[in-house]
Amino acid sequence: DVKVTQSSRYLVKRTGEKVFLECVQDMDHENMFWYRQDPGLGLRLIYFSYDVKMKEKGDIPEGYSVSREKKERFSLILESASTNQTSMYLCASSNMNTEAFFGQGTRLTVV
Amino acid sequence: DQQVKQNSPSLSVQEGRISILNCDYTNSMFDYFLWYKKYPAEGPTFLISISSIKDKNEDGRFTVFLNKSAKHLSLHIVPSQPGDSAVYFCAASGSGGGADGLTFGKGTHLIIQP
Numbered sequence: 001d002v003k004v005t006q007s008s009r010y011l012v013k014r015t016g017e018k019v020f021l022e023c024v025q026d027m028d029h030e031n032m033f034w035y036r037q038d039p040g041l042g043l044r045l046i047y048f049s050y051d052v053k054m055k056e057k058g059d060i061p062e063g064y065s066v067s068r069e070k071k072e073r074f075s076l077i078l079e080s081a082s083t084n085q086t087s088m089y090l091c092a093s094s095n096m097n098t099e100a101f102f103g104q105g106t107r108l109t110v111v
Numbered sequence: 112d113q114q115v116k117q118n119s120p121s122l123s124v125q126e127g128r129i130s131i132l133n134c135d136y137t138n139s140m141f142d143y144f145l146w147y148k149k150y151p152a153e154g155p156t157f158l159i160s161i162s163s164i165k166d167k168n169e170d171g172r173f174t175v176f177l178n179k180s181a182k183h184l185s186l187h188i189v190p191s192q193p194g195d196s197a198v199y200f201c202a203a204s205g206s207g208g209g210a211d212g213l214t215f216g217k218g219t220h221l222i223i224q225p
Contacts, residue, residue: 004154031210038119042200042217043155050210059214088153094209099145102154 003027006091012109019078021106023091030100031094032074033058034066036087037105043090047103049074080108113205115139117216125224130188132219134201137182137217141203144185146175149198158199159186190222196223 004098007022025032031050035043035058045058047066055066067075074093078085086109094100112206116135120173124130132146161175161184165222168175174187182220188195198220 009152024144027159033212035212035215041218042117043202043213043215045212045214048210048212056211092154096210097143099160100145100165100213101208105152105154107152 004091004101006089006103006106008106009104010107010109012111013078014080015077015082015110016100017081017110019075019081019108019110020077021089021091021108023074023076023103024072025074025091025093026072027093027095027101028071029093029095030071031096031100033070033092033094033100034064034074034076035090035092036060037090038087045046046076081108083110086110112137113216114141115214115216117199117201118146119219120217121220122135123224124191125220126193127190130186130191130221130223131197132186132188132199132221134186134216135182136184136203138203138205138214139171139182140195140205141214143204143209144177145204146173147200147215148195149200149203149218155200157176162209164179166202191223193223193225196221211225 005067091099145160149155201216
């Protein structure tokens, strides 16, 4: 069974903290993505990567960075968490011309 | 500007009837379209897709129709079942084969009533 695994289901962090969200896929996919989902806004692309050490900005990259040191792992970093980053974060992976598979999501609350 | 639009935030359908979810897009470079289903506190799961070279794709109870000239696609679920109650997202990708990510609509909350 194919899997995208996010390290945490729920996280509570304080404003100003540095936050790491980890994602691992076991499908040997080339492409990996980070989205956030907010009520009434759908899923919005934060960053994506099509190869190890490669990263590209999505639609809403401000306040985030990413790291892809290994093919199977894609990390999202909130450099200094703010309350407007409270959201559901979703990691996904895919190969060329195939559907994306999503992890179970991380519900992050910044207080 | 929203490139993928789902204009119905919610839809209520009786069990056993047909559910029709609609999606419009504005970017003519999109050539691959997908539908995802999402339950609360879970990640989206892939349902069905269609390439721009087709106008219909069917998988069991799910059928997706694509009208390129109208930039419109729809998902038909028949018959609708209680487990179909979820949020459905329409998504699209361009000629990069999805490597640059999917563009999602805001979702339609489908409620199947007994």
